[in-house]
Amino acid sequence: NAGVTQTPKFQVLKTGQSMTLQCAQDMNHNSMYWYRQDPGMGLRLIYYSASEGTTDKGEVPNGYNVSRLNKREFSLRLESAAPSQTSVYFCASRAPGQGILEQFFGPGTRLTVL
């Protein structure tokens, strides 16, 4: 049981390049989330998916797109990377059911945009 996995762990991009961050969970969770963490800041929600087939914007969605490929996988795409998107990106998931509110986090992806 690997929990939440993210690939890659590190990535350097040039301005204007595109890339997709991958996230997968093997806990049969319904909800999945993408956050970014900037220096001196807490995590901020980019997008989330309450269940397979649905996605919604979070606090900072501009410049990103997401795909909930199936129940296990939730990817984050940067179509044209900008230096302002340099950050650490975390994926998280949560189990279904009322009262089960803990989000389990992946190890993060450190992205640098030059």
Place this chain on the structure above:
Amino acid sequence: AQTVTQSQPEMSVQEAETVTLSCTYDTSENNYYLFWYKQPPSRQMILVIRQEAYKQQNATENRFSVNFQKAAKSFSLKISDSQLGDTAMYFCAFMKLLNYGGSQGNLIFGKGTKLSVKP
């Protein structure tokens, strides 16, 4: 909109002593949850403790306990018998329940407090 404020950017404590981290939040909601997450140098986010707003009793998990003051919108974390492994960033987080029945909610984080435990 909900906001979470952690007024102590950095704190330090001697091993085996007790330390309290502060957190205040702003919301007009009545039904919500509060969390403390720990982020060690490995960057992994680890849930430390959670509190349901409708519960008056303060949550406790081993050496970790909270002081939840709903009227004051305050949610502090007390770490007793501090250990070197407690060195980490600590984030306070608020979750508003998005739908009736409480099956969906998104986390709003404070900026964190960097805790150093000294030998």
